[in-house]
Amino acid sequence: MTGHTKAHTMVGKSSQSLPKRILHSGVILYVALAFLALIYIMPFIIQVATSFKTDADATANPVSLIPQVWTTAAYSKLFLNSDFPVWFKNSFIVTIVVTVGRVFFDSLAGYALSRLQFRGRDIIFAMLVAVMSVPMVVLLIPKFLIIKSLGIYDSYAGMILPLLIDASGVFIMKNFFESIPRSVEEQAMIDRAGTFRIFWQIVLPMARPALVTISILSFQGSWNELSHFIVSTQSSSLTTLTKGVASLASGQLSSGNQYPVKLAAAVVMTIPVAVLFFIFQKRIMNSSEGSVKE
Incomplete structure (x- = not known):
């Protein structure tokens, strides 16, 4: 009975210390920094994706990251016309x-x-x-x-x-x-x-x-x-x-x-x-x- 109580107590302490271990390991900080970095770089990603869209696709889906039809027409027009x-x-x-x-x-x-x-x-x-x-x-x-x-x-x-x-x-x-x-x-x-x-x-x-x-x-x-x-x-x-x-x-x-x-x-x-x-x-x-x- 005593051994079972001690084991239960150790498990309880281990489970209680898990959030503290996560906090001290800096995981939350890294996740927050990654989230902020994603927000910062998202406009550039949208910019690159939109440059490969057609005019109709860009107008209908301005923030879509995947063009419906991949095309380099914008770059051709930019450099040639x-x-x-x-x-x-x-x-x-x-x-x-x-x-x-x-x-x-x-x-x-x-x-x-x-x-x-x-x-x-x-x-x-x-x-x-x-x-x-x-x-x-x-x-x-x-x-x-x-x-x-x-x-x-x-x-x-x-x-x-x-x-x-x-x-x-x-x-x-x-x-x-x-x-x-x-x-x-x-x-x-x-x-x-x-x-x-x-x-x-x-x-x-x-x-x-x-x-x-x-x-x-x-x-x-x-x-x-x-x-x-x-x-x-x-x-x-x-x-x-x-x-x-x-x-x-x-x-x-x-x-x-x-x-x-x-x-x-x-x-x-x-x-x-x-x-x-x-x-x-x-x-x-x-x-x-x-x-x-x-």
Whole structure:
């Protein structure tokens, strides 16, 4: 009788501790995160599925994940019967040039603000932080007036030059350079290396995590830029993907809903940024990577 009671008590304790074990194992947390991730990615899944539908199917079943008839007609129409290739080319050219330029100029400005001593440095940094707090939409009209007065309106120069410097990029690079001990530069100073040589050959290679972060943010920002291109261009030959896809969304391609064509354009536009993040997600800046033991 005593043995039976003890066994019953042990079973009771085991059954009572099961919820606690599940709670401590983090299963509930993983389930919640998976559910939130599914909600987050669902619009993209619907977007991809709809791009392979017919117009009638997309209109009748807009959120269905399985097309009634699989077709690539939307992609064929997009690449063969629209200016989409021109939009893609313009976005690619601008994004590559802007990304390379931002990485160079942001790192150069960040190094100057973190290492060089000159009058007005603190004022310049304060103005930099102030620019970061100003909504970009407020600057659209002044930006348009400056581009117009410089004679670079409706040209690649007008699309690219105003985007070559980014305040947040300079801020990130400045903070990262300040995490690198000055002792790594002392030997080069003893050898009478110039400031630019120290920056280019010694400090910049150590800032690889920050450079990768700036590169990804610059690529994403310039690839997805819209407002700047609205005020800097008007020719159809300089239309970028963002302006082109926006025109598709407003129904300028043809009559009807055109959901598959619009979402096919959005899918193609999303792929480069998604691939970039997937490849470099583990190399996003980690301040511990820039630390150096003295």
